Amino acid sequence: MVDQRTGTPRDRTALVVTETAHGAPELEAALAAESFSTRRADPAAVFGVDGAWAERGWGPPDLVLASAALGVNRVALIARRLTTAERGPTVVVFPEDDFEALQSCVRAGFDYVVPPFLPALLRCRLTSCWERGQLTMAVQEMAAEASLRQYERDLSVAHEIQAGFLPEELPVRRGWELATRFLPARQVAGDFYDAFELVNGRRVGFVVADVCDKGVGAALFMALIRTLLRHTAEHTAAWNLLDADEDTVLDTAARTSAVPSPVLSVGAGPLLQAVLGTNRYMARNHLRQGYFATMFFGVLDPASGSVVYINGGHNPPVLLRADGSHQLLAPTGPAVGMMPNSVYSLGHTTLEPGDRLFVYTDGVVEARDSRGSMFGLPRVLDALGTPATASAEDLLVSVESGMHHHVGGAEQFDDITMLALVRTPPEATAVA
Structure with a gap:
């Protein structure tokens, strides 16, 4: 991965958020095999994670894998908390023997991965999620820019009309x-x-x-x-x-x-x-x-x-x-x-x-x-x-x-x- 502020290469970082004490060992092992620097966090502490990462010079994670068992609202809160002014991480949900919870998150628009968590399969799936996220972000930025241009045109017209009064x-x-x-x-x-x-x-x-x-x-x-x-x-x-x-x-x-x-x-x-x-x-x-x-x-x-x-x-x-x-x-x-x-x-x-x-x-x-x-x-x-x-x-x-x-x-x-x-x-x- 490349640091967007400095343009220099840096290690890819992943944060696994789950309430399960033993975490998701297969998922974490597959991430490690794909050269991710992986950390695990309890959702109760995740709201201080980005600050802790910054103190250690790690910066925000590139990838967040959140347990679907956390529910749609908590996954969305985690995504917002770990988004900075420059960028936000790719957020992906995974099941912990609860595919109904996974289905709710997918319906809410989150990308997902499912077992078996094999490195090659996980790499392809995460690449697809990342590319889709980038495309969505580009579309949103284009829409926001177009809306801003229209707003500026409207203001310019309003300025001219007011000058006429x-x-x-x-x-x-x-x-x-x-x-x-x-x-x-x-x-x-x-x-x-x-x-x-x-x-x-x-x-x-x-x-x-x-x-x-x-x-x-x-x-x-x-x-x-x-x-x-x-x-x-x-x-x-x-x-x-x-x-x-x-x-x-x-x-x-x-x-x-x-x-x-x-x-x-x-x-x-x-x-x-x-x-x-x-x-x-x-x-x-x-x-x-x-x-x-x-x-x-x-x-x-x-x-x-x-x-x-x-x-x-x-x-x-x-x-x-x-x-x-x-x-x-x-x-x-x-x-x-x-x-x-x-x-x-x-x-x-x-x-x-x-x-x-x-x-x-x-x-x-x-x-x-x-x-x-x-x-x-x-x-x-x-x-x-x-x-x-x-x-x-x-x-x-x-x-x-x-x-x-x-x-x-x-x-x-x-x-x-x-x-x-x-x-x-x-x-x-x-x-x-």
């Missing part, structure tokens, strides 16, 4: 800058961002969301939630909040938020209807799947700088003022998709010239280095401490650079999404 272009308004980053931990992600026009172009909606978990399941729900939000917001009239009239909209908003009435004149209806409708649909139809999403959904009035928003259980975005101060936009309701009757309040802020808004998913603050230390909000704030003239792209570059410096070579475990909204100072707008 992200906006190809971001809305552009004079005096404003909008930039984004999308860094999935795998080929598909549960994070997403979106930005689109509302109310005949008079408002700009922007969303950053994080579906719980990651991978294919989260990506499917990401596509569903993103579609529901955008479709509902784009097809809801400014005053069509739960089929109410204008007075009802203003009254509802006044009772559920501190937003001044003039701000609510346009945009609040699509925002509330989109979040409420998506939450109801998710909670009523997909609660069993256990997926929900945290999100920040804002509606910008480019003319005034007013932003009406809903923060559904999301990391508080950072609003950086031109004077160097900052504030966090706290949640105004729970995550979307957890409860059908969740209540969401409207938040409101205004971006003055030079102000910047940074929205992100938890993959940013929870990015970890090799020791498990998180990037954290304080480091995010440090990275955002760029000059007031910094562009939206500059903000993202600064945070991304700080995060990569902190993480180093550690693996990325969570999706990372960032959005920066900047109201440019008058002098910058004039130059542009």
Whole structure:
């Protein structure tokens, strides 16, 4: 036999597993005649055999001959225990005056030998068993490789489809800058961002969301939630909040938020209807799947700088003022998709010239280095401490650079999404 790791010849080793005190002398003699180094083990001790063999430099056995009297389950356990990452032994059963037990093992798929145990006959039989085992292993490896290739193709298609759900272009308004980053931990992600026009172009909606978990399941729900939000917001009239009239909209908003009435004149209806409708649909139809999403959904009035928003259980975005101060936009309701009757309040802020808004998913603050230390909000704030003239792209570059410096070579475990909204100072707008 040849050692598969070193390519050098080595002695063939056989392990005979039986509960009989005298073992199987004829079988063991025939193995010895065929130049096998043979050892015998009681099944009660076999779970420590491979370790003992390794300590003596023997490595795992090439051949395991197990008594059929042990039963199918114990023979299967022995085979699994003596299989290493590189290879497994050829497992063959033999009878000890109990051919019914042998028949059960053969039906379970194990190869077998039967007396008389003559060296030449045993050699031919074991060679046949080994070749059949190699063929079976090759077929299984080919099937696994084909399955892996198909899975990779499916993931690649899913990646392309998901990329199609992200906006190809971001809305552009004079005096404003909008930039984004999308860094999935795998080929598909549960994070997403979106930005689109509302109310005949008079408002700009922007969303950053994080579906719980990651991978294919989260990506499917990401596509569903993103579609529901955008479709509902784009097809809801400014005053069509739960089929109410204008007075009802203003009254509802006044009772559920501190937003001044003039701000609510346009945009609040699509925002509330989109979040409420998506939450109801998710909670009523997909609660069993256990997926929900945290999100920040804002509606910008480019003319005034007013932003009406809903923060559904999301990391508080950072609003950086031109004077160097900052504030966090706290949640105004729970995550979307957890409860059908969740209540969401409207938040409101205004971006003055030079102000910047940074929205992100938890993959940013929870990015970890090799020791498990998180990037954290304080480091995010440090990275955002760029000059007031910094562009939206500059903000993202600064945070991304700080995060990569902190993480180093550690693996990325969570999706990372960032959005920066900047109201440019008058002098910058004039130059542009």
